[in-house]
Amino acid sequence: MENFIYHTPTKVFFGKKEEQRIGSILASFKASKVLLHYGKGSVIRSGLLDQIKALIKEAKISFVELGGVEANPKLSLVEQGVQLVQTEGIDFILAIGGGSVLDSAKAIAVGACVSHSPWLFSIKEKFPTQAIPVGVILTLAASGSDMSDSCVITNEQTKEKRGFNSPLNRPQFAILNPELTYSVSAYQTACGIVDIMMHTLERFISTSGPSEPTDSMSIGLLKAVYQAGKKVMKDPNNYEARATLLWANSLSHNGLTSCGRSFVMSVHQLEHEVSGMFDTVAHGAGLAVLWPAWAKFAYPYAKNQFARLSYEVLEIQPTNSLDHDILKGIEAMKNFFKEIGMPTSLKELNITQEEDLKKLAFNVTFNHTRVIQDVIQIDEEMALKIFTEAQ
Amino acid sequence: MENFIYHTPTKVFFGKKEEQRIGSILASFKASKVLLHYGKGSVIRSGLLDQIKALIKEAKISFVELGGVEANPKLSLVEQGVQLVQTEGIDFILAIGGGSVLDSAKAIAVGACVSHSPWLFSIKEKFPTQAIPVGVILTLAASGSDMSDSCVITNEQTKEKRGFNSPLNRPQFAILNPELTYSVSAYQTACGIVDIMMHTLERFISTSGPSEPTDSMSIGLLKAVYQAGKKVMKDPNNYEARATLLWANSLSHNGLTSCGRSFVMSVHQLEHEVSGMFDTVAHGAGLAVLWPAWAKFAYPYAKNQFARLSYEVLEIQPTNSLDHDILKGIEAMKNFFKEIGMPTSLKELNITQEEDLKKLAFNVTFNHTRVIQDVIQIDEEMALKIFTEAQ
Numbered sequence: 001m002e003n004f005i006y007h008t009p010t011k012v013f014f015g016k017k018e019e020q021r022i023g024s025i026l027a028s029f030k031a032s033k034v035l036l037h038y039g040k041g042s043v044i045r046s047g048l049l050d051q052i053k054a055l056i057k058e059a060k061i062s063f064v065e066l067g068g069v070e071a072n073p074k075l076s077l078v079e080q081g082v083q084l085v086q087t088e089g090i091d092f093i094l095a096i097g098g099g100s101v102l103d104s105a106k107a108i109a110v111g112a113c114v115s116h117s118p119w120l121f122s123i124k125e126k127f128p129t130q131a132i133p134v135g136v137i138l139t140l141a142a143s144g145s146d147m148s149d150s151c152v153i154t155n156e157q158t159k160e161k162r163g164f165n166s167p168l169n170r171p172q173f174a175i176l177n178p179e180l181t182y183s184v185s186a187y188q189t190a191c192g193i194v195d196i197m198m199h200t201l202e203r204f205i206s207t208s209g210p211s212e213p214t215d216s217m218s219i220g221l222l223k224a225v226y227q228a229g230k231k232v233m234k235d236p237n238n239y240e241a242r243a244t245l246l247w248a249n250s251l252s253h254n255g256l257t258s259c260g261r262s263f264v265m266s267v268h269q270l271e272h273e274v275s276g277m278f279d280t281v282a283h284g285a286g287l288a289v290l291w292p293a294w295a296k297f298a299y300p301y302a303k304n305q306f307a308r309l310s311y312e313v314l315e316i317q318p319t320n321s322l323d324h325d326i327l328k329g330i331e332a333m334k335n336f337f338k339e340i341g342m343p344t345s346l347k348e349l350n351i352t353q354e355e356d357l358k359k360l361a362f363n364v365t366f367n368h369t370r371v372i373q374d375v376i377q378i379d380e381e382m383a384l385k386i387f388t389e390a391q
Numbered sequence: 392m393e394n395f396i397y398h399t400p401t402k403v404f405f406g407k408k409e410e411q412r413i414g415s416i417l418a419s420f421k422a423s424k425v426l427l428h429y430g431k432g433s434v435i436r437s438g439l440l441d442q443i444k445a446l447i448k449e450a451k452i453s454f455v456e457l458g459g460v461e462a463n464p465k466l467s468l469v470e471q472g473v474q475l476v477q478t479e480g481i482d483f484i485l486a487i488g489g490g491s492v493l494d495s496a497k498a499i500a501v502g503a504c505v506s507h508s509p510w511l512f513s514i515k516e517k518f519p520t521q522a523i524p525v526g527v528i529l530t531l532a533a534s535g536s537d538m539s540d541s542c543v544i545t546n547e548q549t550k551e552k553r554g555f556n557s558p559l560n561r562p563q564f565a566i567l568n569p570e571l572t573y574s575v576s577a578y579q580t581a582c583g584i585v586d587i588m589m590h591t592l593e594r595f596i597s598t599s600g601p602s603e604p605t606d607s608m609s610i611g612l613l614k615a616v617y618q619a620g621k622k623v624m625k626d627p628n629n630y631e632a633r634a635t636l637l638w639a640n641s642l643s644h645n646g647l648t649s650c651g652r653s654f655v656m657s658v659h660q661l662e663h664e665v666s667g668m669f670d671t672v673a674h675g676a677g678l679a680v681l682w683p684a685w686a687k688f689a690y691p692y693a694k695n696q697f698a699r700l701s702y703e704v705l706e707i708q709p710t711n712s713l714d715h716d717i718l719k720g721i722e723a724m725k726n727f728f729k730e731i732g733m734p735t736s737l738k739e740l741n742i743t744q745e746e747d748l749k750k751l752a753f754n755v756t757f758n759h760t761r762v763i764q765d766v767i768q769i770d771e772e773m774a775l776k777i778f779t780e781a782q
Contacts, residue, residue, distance in 0.1 A: 001569075001634040003406025008399060014650070015394025178392075212619060212635040213642065216611030224604035243392040244603040247650060251604065256647075259405070259638060 144253025
C-alpha cells in the first residue's frame with residue numbers, strides 16, 4: 001500500500017426530495033449572490049430549474065443565470081461565466097445538471113479568481129490557489145464530478161480536451177436525488193454506467209501492488225454497479241438501482257477507490273482524444289469502445305486484478321487457464337457494454353478513417369512530449385495499436 | 392435505500408513516516424498553542440511522544456501536556472483537560488494514542504467551550520455547538536474515532552459509559568502510520584480487529600432494506616479485515632496487514648458503511664454496560680463475547696445479511712439449509728475470535744455472578760427508560776437472555 005492523502009470534504013445530501021432543501025443549504029454555506037449554471041435540455045424541460053429558482057427566491061438569496069452548457073463543456077462558455085462572476089460580484093456557484101455542467105462550474109470558480117484564461121489551468125501552465133465555492137444538484141450518474149477534485153474542459157478552437165486536478169475543485173456540497181435521474185435517456189444512462197465502472201476499474205488495475213481494504217471495496221462497488229446497471233436498463237424508474245448508480249458515481253471518483261494506489265487512467269486519457277476530436281462522441285461510449293481493446297494489451301501485466309474482475313464481478317467460472325478466464329472476463333465486459341446499448345467499435349462511432357486513427361494516436365502523445373506510463377506504456381505506436389484493435 | 396447525509400471532512404495523512412510532518416500539518420491548521428493529550432504507556436515508552444514534541448518545538452508552536460488517559464477514558468481527566476484548555480488559552484488539541492485518548496480529547500474539545508460539565512453531552516442533556524479543533528496521531532487500529540463523529544466517556548462515579556454523536560466530534564486531521572501500530576500487543580490488536588468488524592457489521596445487519604453499493608463495499612471491507620486479521624496475529628510487523636486494519640478502522644466508523652441504512656449498534660450498547668461496570672474488560676473483548684450470543688437471537692430477522700456474511704466473508708459452503716449456513720457462519724465468527732485470542736464467554740472475563748448479569752440487563756434499559764429497537768427489540772428480559780447465552 002502506498003502512502004496517500006484522503007480528503008473528501010464535500011457534504012452530501014442524498015435521497016428523495018433533498019433538492020427541496022436548497023434554500024437552507026445555500027444559506028448554511030453563506031451564499032448571498034449565486035450564479036445558477038446549467039445546460040440547455042432536461043433541467044429546463046423537467047421543470048427542475050424553475051423549481052430551484054423559486055426555492056432560492058423564497059430563501060431571499062439573489063441569483064444570476066448562465067445556461068447553455070454542452071456535453072464536453074466548452075472553454076468559451078467558461079470564459080463568459082468568469083466575466084459574469086467578476087462583474088456581478090457573485091460569491092457562490094450552483095451547478096444544476098450532469099458532469100459537464102459541474103466541470104464548467106468548477107472552471108469558472110477558479111477562473112474567476114485570476115486575470116488569465118482558465119485554460120492555463122487545464123494545460124497545467126498555472127495552478128489555482130483560490131476558488132469561488134461551488135454547490136451541485138446532480139441530475140446524471142456518471143462523471144463523479146460532484147465529489148471529485150477533477151475538472152475537464154474542451155478548447156473548441158484547438159479541439160483539445162484537458163483535465164486538471166486540484167483540491168479547490170471539490171464542491172462544497174452535492175445534492176443527490178436518484179429520482180432526478182429517472183428521465184435520463186437509456187443511452188446516457190449506459191454511458192454513465194461505463195464511466196462509473198471505469199473510474200473504479202482504472203484505479204484498481206494499476207501498476208501498484210494490492211491495497212486492502214481498497215481493492216475488496218472496489219470489487220464490491222463494481223459488482224453493485226454491474227448488477228444495478230442491468231436492472232436500470234430494464235426498469236429506468238427503479239429507485240434502488242438508480243440510487244446505487246448515483247452513490248457509486250460519487251464514490252468511484254472521490255479518491256476512495258484509489259487509497260494506497262497510484263493510478264494513471266490510461267483509457268480515460270485515450271478517450272479524451274476521441275471525444276475531443278469528435279464532438280458527437282459521448283465520453284462513456286468512447287470508454288466502452290476503448291477499454292476492451294486496451295485490456296487485451298494490458299492484461300498480461302496485471303493478471304491478479306484482471307482475475308478478480310473476472311471471478312468476483314463478472315462471475316466467470318474458474319478453469320485451469322488463468323489467461324482463458326481473464327479473456328472471458330474482458331469478453332463479458334464487452335458483452336455487458338453491448339447489452340446496455342453501448343457501441344463496441346470505433347466504426348459504430350463513425351470513426352473509420354485510418355488517418356483519423358493516426359491523428360488520435362499522435363494527439364495522445366501531446367506533440368511527442370509524453371508517453372503514458374501505466375500497466376502498459378502508451379506511446380504513439382501502442383496508442384495506434386489500441387485504436388486499431390478498437391476499430 | 393434511506394436518505395442520508397454524508398460528511399467526512401477529516402483530512403487523512405496515511406502511510407510510513409507521515410507523523411514526521413506534524414509541524415507543518417499543525418501550522419496548516421493554524422494551531423498556535425496546542426494541548427498534547429496522551430495515555431501513560433506505549434506512546435511514552437516507544438519514544439513517539441518525545442519525537443512529536445521535538446517536531447512541534449522545531450515548528451515553533453507552543454504546547455502544554457496532559458497525559459494519563461486510561462482505557463475507557465474517564466470523565467475526571469476530561470474535566471482536568473477542560474480546565475487546562477480554558478486557563479492556558481489553548482486553540483488546538485493533538486491526541487496521540489488510541490481511541491480512548493481520542494475520545495478524551497473530543498470530550499475536552501466540546502467541554503472547553505461551555506461552563507457546564509461535559510458529561511451533560513454524554514447523557515444527551517445538552518448538545519454541543521462549538522469545539523476546539525482536534526488533530527490525531529493514531530497508534531491503535533480499533534475504535535475508528537479518528538474520522539468518526541462519536542465520543543464515548545466513562546463516568547467513574549456512576550460507573551456509566553455513554554456515547555454521543557456530533558459533527559463537531561470529527562477531527563480536523565488524522566495521521567495514520569501503520570508502523571506505529573506494530574508494537575500493539577496481540578490482545579489489543581485482536582480487540583481492535585473485533586471492534587473494526589463490529590462497526591461495519593452492526594451497520595450492515597440492521598432493520599433497513601438493502602443499500603448498494605454500501606452493502607457490497609461493507610462485505611469487501613469485512614473480508615479484507617478478516618484476512619488481514621489472521622495474518623497480523625502471526626506476523627505483527629506485516630506492513631500490508633497492519634495498513635489494512637488501520638484504514639479499515641477509519642472507514643468502518645466514519646459513516647461510509649451506513650450510507651442508506653439506519654442502524655442502532657445493539658451489541659455495542661450491550662457491551663458499553665459490560666465495560667462500564669467492569670473496568671478491566673476491553674471493549675473489543677466484550678464485543679467478541681456478546682456478538683455470537685446476540686446473533687443467535689437476531690439472525691431469524693435478518694437472514695439475507697447473515698447469509699452474505701456466511702458466504703461472502705467467512706467462506707461457508709452453501710448447503711440446502713439457509714439456517715444451517717447462517718449458524719455455521721456465526722460459529723465461524725466465534726472461532727475466528729477464538730483463533731485471534733479473544734474470549735468467547737463472560738466467564739473468561741470473570742463475570743460469573745447471576746446478580747451481575749441481572750444488573751447489566753437492568754442497566755441496558757437506562758433505568759427502564761428505553762428499549763433498544765433493532766433487528767430484535769432488546770428490553771431487560773432479552774438483554775438478560777443474551778447475557779445468559781454469553782455466559
